[in-house]
Amino acid sequence: MRRASAFGRFGRAIAIAVAALVTVGGAPLSLAAAETETMTVCPTCEISSLAEAIASAPAGARVEVHGGVYPGGLVIEKPVTLVGIDGPVIDGGGSGTLLQVRGAEVAIEGFTFRATGSNHDREDAAIVFDGGRAVITGNRIEDALFGIYLKQAHGSIVRDNVILAKQVDVAMRGDGIKVWYSNDTLIENNVAQDGRDVILWYANGGTVRGNDFDRNRYGLHLMFSNGIRIEGNSLDENSIGLYVMYGRDITIVGNSLSNNHGPSGGGLGFKDVDNAVVEGNRFVANQIGAQVDTSPVQPGVENLWRGNVFAFNDIGIGLTPSVRHNIFTENSFIDNTEHVSVLGRGQLRDLTWAVDGRGNYWSDYAGYDADGDGVGDRPYRSQRLFESLMDERPVLRLFQFSPAALALDFAAKAFPEVRPETKFEDPAPLMQAPRSPYLPPVAAAPTGSRLALGVASSLALIASLAVVLRLRPVFSTAKRGSRPAYALGG
Amino acid sequence: MDGTIVAAIAAREARAAVRSKWFVLYAVLFAVLSVGFSIVAMGGSPLTGEPGFGRTSAGLLNLMLLMVPLIGLTVGAQSLVGERQDQSLEYLLAQPVSAAEVFLGKYLGAALSLVVTLLLGFGCAGTVLAIRGGSAGVGDFALLVALTLLLGLGALSLGYLISSFTAQMSAALGIAITLWLAFVIVGDLGLMGSAMVMDLSPETLLTLTLLNPLDVYKLLSVDQLQASLDVLGPAGAYAMERFGRALVPTLLGVLALWVLAPLPVGYRLFTRTDVR
Numbered sequence: 001m002r003r004a005s006a007f008g009r010f011g012r013a014i015a016i017a018v019a020a021l022v023t024v025g026g027a028p029l030s031l032a033a034a035e036t037e038t039m040t041v042c043p044t045c046e047i048s049s050l051a052e053a054i055a056s057a058p059a060g061a062r063v064e065v066h067g068g069v070y071p072g073g074l075v076i077e078k079p080v081t082l083v084g085i086d087g088p089v090i091d092g093g094g095s096g097t098l099l100q101v102r103g104a105e106v107a108i109e110g111f112t113f114r115a116t117g118s119n120h121d122r123e124d125a126a127i128v129f130d131g132g133r134a135v136i137t138g139n140r141i142e143d144a145l146f147g148i149y150l151k152q153a154h155g156s157i158v159r160d161n162v163i164l165a166k167q168v169d170v171a172m173r174g175d176g177i178k179v180w181y182s183n184d185t186l187i188e189n190n191v192a193q194d195g196r197d198v199i200l201w202y203a204n205g206g207t208v209r210g211n212d213f214d215r216n217r218y219g220l221h222l223m224f225s226n227g228i229r230i231e232g233n234s235l236d237e238n239s240i241g242l243y244v245m246y247g248r249d250i251t252i253v254g255n256s257l258s259n260n261h262g263p264s265g266g267g268l269g270f271k272d273v274d275n276a277v278v279e280g281n282r283f284v285a286n287q288i289g290a291q292v293d294t295s296p297v298q299p300g301v302e303n304l305w306r307g308n309v310f311a312f313n314d315i316g317i318g319l320t321p322s323v324r325h326n327i328f329t330e331n332s333f334i335d336n337t338e339h340v341s342v343l344g345r346g347q348l349r350d351l352t353w354a355v356d357g358r359g360n361y362w363s364d365y366a367g368y369d370a371d372g373d374g375v376g377d378r379p380y381r382s383q384r385l386f387e388s389l390m391d392e393r394p395v396l397r398l399f400q401f402s403p404a405a406l407a408l409d410f411a412a413k414a415f416p417e418v419r420p421e422t423k424f425e426d427p428a429p430l431m432q433a434p435r436s437p438y439l440p441p442v443a444a445a446p447t448g449s450r451l452a453l454g455v456a457s458s459l460a461l462i463a464s465l466a467v468v469l470r471l472r473p474v475f476s477t478a479k480r481g482s483r484p485a486y487a488l489g490g
Numbered sequence: 491m492d493g494t495i496v497a498a499i500a501a502r503e504a505r506a507a508v509r510s511k512w513f514v515l516y517a518v519l520f521a522v523l524s525v526g527f528s529i530v531a532m533g534g535s536p537l538t539g540e541p542g543f544g545r546t547s548a549g550l551l552n553l554m555l556l557m558v559p560l561i562g563l564t565v566g567a568q569s570l571v572g573e574r575q576d577q578s579l580e581y582l583l584a585q586p587v588s589a590a591e592v593f594l595g596k597y598l599g600a601a602l603s604l605v606v607t608l609l610l611g612f613g614c615a616g617t618v619l620a621i622r623g624g625s626a627g628v629g630d631f632a633l634l635v636a637l638t639l640l641l642g643l644g645a646l647s648l649g650y651l652i653s654s655f656t657a658q659m660s661a662a663l664g665i666a667i668t669l670w671l672a673f674v675i676v677g678d679l680g681l682m683g684s685a686m687v688m689d690l691s692p693e694t695l696l697t698l699t700l701l702n703p704l705d706v707y708k709l710l711s712v713d714q715l716q717a718s719l720d721v722l723g724p725a726g727a728y729a730m731e732r733f734g735r736a737l738v739p740t741l742l743g744v745l746a747l748w749v750l751a752p753l754p755v756g757y758r759l760f761t762r763t764d765v766r
Contacts, residue, residue, distance in 0.1 A: 397723025
């Protein structure tokens with residue numbers, strides 16, 4: 001399979017690039033720290049002001065900051081390493097940017113940043129890099145309009161940070177992490193919650209891996225960014241989990257996107273995306289698992305969807321009628337209210353639903369597999385009357401789950417005259433849901449109220465049984481079906 | 491009105507209802523149904539992790555929508571008319587009891603038998619769920635039970651209303667089944683057709699659907715199981731936008747109205763038919 005090898009090469013290239021980045025980026029900093037001067041800052045030390053320490057530190061110095069609260073508004077214009085020990089806090093008191101770096105390679109580690117301003121014109125942030133290169137690890141950022149803002153800071157690393165947005169009206173929130181014209185950044189194992197987006201603008205190359213972006217507007221948002229690898233992230237309860245707009249060579253592997261709802265919300269959104277590989281992701285209980293608009297755009301380019309799980313979404317995949325040249329193979333569509341929806345009027349065309357005789361798994365496939373090769377002997381046809389009515393007139397969605405909708409579908413099955421056109425056809429539906437090796441591990445279902453549920457239910461059961469036995473003794477001598485005698489009070 | 495007399499009549503009615511073959515049929519059917527529902531809808535799976543509200547659970551919700559109103563309507567419809575037909579109602583009313591006591595007592599008795607039918611089913615379902623280790627919250631589950639009870643009682647009240655003026659059991663059951671068909675299929679199909687032909691706005695469509703207690707129940711249970719009405723398209727979004735936090739209380743109010751409103755009307759018809 002040509003696609004597979006292309007994907008493999010691409011993956012290896014990324015892995016090598018990341019490895020190179022980490023060694024080249026990490027080593028000189030630690031070496032520098034060992035060789036150069038170390039300064040210590042604490043409220044009772046000789047140097048108690050962090051701003052003063054930064055001003056007086058020589059280039060390449062390591063500044064160790066001990067517990068205490070330090071004011072914001074810091075500016076760094078030379079390479080230094082800031083290390084927080086015992087949880088020092090940099091507090092902006094609700095105004096301005098807390099720490100700004102201009103054109104220098106700066107490492108920031110182990111701080112708590114708190115209370116930025118809330119001015120969108122100045123884009124008040126906890127940490128801003130104007131050029132230079134950032135290594136930001138293990139910090140906690142609270143009450144921030146923008147969390148970490150990297151402008152033209154190529155090859156930066158943002159790792160193990162927790163970013164909690166300022167609790168203002170949704171329209172007034174800023175981005176947890178904003179990357180602007182910065183290539184080859186690594187964003188890894190961060191948590192960003194309750195903000196606007198984690199967003200990459202005009203970024204080429206780079207990896208976003210193992211992060212938890214929850215309850216934001218867009219969990220992760222790419223604008224005009226190419227060659228990004230998005231891997232093993234958990235994007236839950238956002239309006240849209242992951243939105244890719246105007247990009248190419250995007251790899252999305254092993255992410256978990258669940259419970260993303262909102263006005264035109266959903267798990268994954270594609271708008272004008274070329275040469276994307278979406279593999280081994282889990283889309284659960286989203287409004288739309290993945291919505292695809294005009295992707296790919298370029299002729300001769302294909303997008304590949306392989307080994308993903310789409311389960312319990314209102315719509316598994318929504319495709320605008322303009323979408324062509326997408327390949328779907330070995331995906332599982334489980335119990336989505338509607339597996340595949342056409343978003344708008346038109347027909348699905350030029351989509352590939354099986355590769356090398358392997359299609360997708362459909363939980364409502366009613367065919368059989370007589371030759372036992374794991375592939376259904378009859379194609380899976382999406383041809384439900386009520387679904388096609390809903391696609392055409394969304395207002396009819398109100399009647400979903402009603403017996404009337406069921407009756408319509410039944411009528412369409414029984415009478416070919418009213419049968420809608422086939423929406424799409426998977427020529428080789430799989431009998432078992434395939435398990436892609438990239439699928440993220442499943443979080444254990446909470447069992448908290450199991451005991452309470454068991455007790456309550458058995459009580460209800462026992463009580464109702466008691467009532468029945470009292471009213472209808474098993475060994476009753478009364479003639480069956482006869483009405484009891486009229487003994488009021490008896 | 492004497493409470494002990496009402497209780498006595500209720501107990502008598504419940505005893506009669508529970509001893510009928512209908513009760514066994516309904517109880518067994520409903521128990522099988524709800525066990526299936528909870529296992530599929532709230533069990534989760536190793537591939538997907540969390541349980542979800544999907545097509546299968548929707549199908550079973552569908553079965554609830556078919557079963558519960560049918561049970562409620564037929565149990566209610568048989569209540570007064572059966573005794574009227576074998577003339578024991580006349581005998582009962584000749585006793586030193588008031589018409590109101592008979593009317594209320596018989597309703598409460600029928601309600602008790604209905605509640606027991608439904609609780610038997612839900613009790614089985616919840617127990618199975620707890621043993622299998624589903625992740626259903628006890629709160630969610632209780633809410634679904636309460637909603638279904640409310641729907642059942644609404645259907646019961648309507649059936650009782652039918653029972654209060656019909657002379658023949660067959661007529662009462664006929665009307666009940668017709669009503670059931672209207673609520674379950676015909677009403678929604680008609681609305682769907684009108685929505686397509688006349689391009690009804692989500693607002694109009696939602697208002698019209700709220701007239702059907704089954705749709706109200708469906709909105710409520712989808713809202714509870716899904717935590718959102720997004721899945722119901724523009725009309726669902728409109729419902730959330732229009733009612734906001736008042737959505738659940740409003741819908742509950744509408745359902746409660748279906749339980750209570752038929753009773754005074756039924757009582758009036760009952761006194762006109764049987765008390766001269």
